[in-house]
Amino acid sequence: MTSALTPPMGWNSWDCYGTTVTEAEVLANARFLAEHLLPHGWDTVVVDIDWSDPDARPHGYTQDAALVLDAHGYPQPAPGRFPSAAGGAGFTALAARVHALGLRFGVHVLRGIPRRAVAAALPVPGDGGWTAADVADPTSTCPWNGHMVGLDHAHPGAQAWLDGLVAQLASWGVDYVKVDDVLAPFHADAVRAWGTAIARSGREMVLSLSPGTRLSTEHLPVLREHAQLWRVCDDLWDRWEDVHANFARLARWAPHQRPGGWADADMLPLGRIGIRAERGEDRQSRLTPDEQRTLLTLWVMARSPLMMGGDLPTSDPATVALLTTPAVGHVLRTGVDGRELLREPAATDLGAGRTDAGEVVVWAARAGDGTRTRYVAVFWTGTNPRTEHLALSSLLGDADARAGRWAVRDLWSGTALPDPVPTGWEPEGRLDLEVPAHGVRWLALDPTDHPAPAAPGPHHRQEPS
Incomplete structure (x- = not known):
């Protein structure tokens, strides 16, 4: 069965909590989503970046973070922030609680393999005898987050390590994976490897790729074969110039939208954002009400996925009313x-x-x-x-x-x-x-x-x- 037959709709922790979201905050947003937005099609909850960093902070990344890793170097939720993950339980309990609300559960993962796993030469699962140091490509790094180095996808152990990571996500009950640092520049080898790993996992998962600065439509064959969502812009914030810039991008990508493959104009910086985010202070969105309607209308007409970025329980009622306007979900799902x-x-x-x-x-x-x-x-x-x-x-x-x-x-x-x-x-x-x-x-x-x-x-x- 093909994933994402219509553009996904949900909530993502990035715009309000950046790298620092906690289990309690995820559950509070999941409950609000289920009660108020699920009847209108909003059905996915995503924990964004650095959930394995016990020392995550607002306004940036802990570059030499002591990530919580298992024996193979796979990231684990930091128990201080996600108490149900204690004892190596991972996201199993949190995903189950989200599923019990009738929702889907998603996580963010950075391209590559943890730098600390490479330094410690942790073993790759299987009988190949490889270590993390054997399968890493230390020349391929993320320019804005130092936690990972690339995988050398010419080495057979790289796919074995990634298969194990995705198998772990599947065992936790993950439905949606946002893989970062794959599109700018375009890492075709990583996109193929992630698609392969998900297919081998035996669990249907939506694969969302980001960020998409200057993403070319020439990459469509690879994107459509291996992923369901791909960003077509950098991070979008509550600035009119960010919204305005997506008019041209979405006009270019709209003719290519089809079930199972969606160009993504990024999250909706609406409601209460910046609580402990990467950028800006605690605030209600600085977009005017008319600019907010422009953003949502353009995203819906272009059939971009809709991921709410604001903290739902503390967002203003006008924002919730905007998101639950009947036409938003209806036109997104049925417009062609x-x-x-x-x-x-x-x-x-x-x-x-x-x-x-x-x-x-x-x-x-x-x-x-x-x-x-x-x-x-x-x-x-x-x-x-x-x-x-x-x-x-x-x-x-x-x-x-x-x-x-x-x-x-x-x-x-x-x-x-x-x-x-x-x-x-x-x-x-x-x-x-x-x-x-x-x-x-x-x-x-x-x-x-x-x-x-x-x-x-x-x-x-x-x-x-």
Whole structure:
């Protein structure tokens, strides 16, 4: 069975806790997710980087960390932060508690093998007689975290060591693995080795790769064969410039999205972030409400995975309401053919000789749930509101626009909009939209000769084992 037939939705500890998250904090977010967001499709909980570092700290990495390792050099959860891992139990108990909530459990792993395992020449499992020093490539290191060195994938013991690591993750009940430091630069050998190890483990796991700075679509054959998610940007934070930069990236990657293989625009820096994070202080997201809707709309229309980065129990209610807007999960799961239709510079006349420059960006998708509904997102990147006029023919094509009347719904508010304005020579009419600064109008267009789809109900799926 293929993993990730639709883009995963869940929570990741990075934006709020960086390297320092604890078992209690993971469980608090898992319970909140299960109670409030699971009915809308949010079903995955991911423990991010350095869970084996007992001395992890905010705002960076402990470069010479005394990672907790087993006899083969496999990272183990630090018991001071994850009490249920004491005695070599790993994440077994935590994963079981997450599964009992109806959720999936994921962990972050860095590419390579722990530097301390190499220094100690710890044995590689199996009868090859190899050690960690034999299978390491000390010239291949992560530039921002010194805990690991690369594996020499030309050596047969490298795959044996990695197979053992993945077998351990599988025995713990891991459903989702985020492997870091594999895409920038692109380590095709590591991607293949991870895909092979997961296939050999006997457990279905989603493989998520990061970070994706300047990731090229030329790597798609390798990515699609061995992974389900791949980042297409560096870490994204609560800055408008970070959101804006992903318009171009997602326009390039959207035509390549398909079940089992998703370009990932990174986590959602929404709600309460920075509690003990790598960057910034404890805060609610600095993105404005309109910028937050822009981010979510763009990610959904492009079918990027959605991983909430804020601490859910202490995020503001408006953020939770945003995440549980019915259209978010529904369009992400059922929308198809998402693409950028238009991007053009524009200026808004502010009077007194002043103008506001920005871009009008229009995305479209169609419903893949058997209806004829179309989805349209009209973005405006300027710093003041703008009125935009769009002919239905430019959104639907001439034939569909002229085939009948279309009813329009606002997907963020859930309310119906007035009928498209007749234009005389354009019998299908046009939409006149007030678009906020750095904002979006997100619409569903339903043909009136076809019943509008009912509001999406609770999201159901098979619970993980």
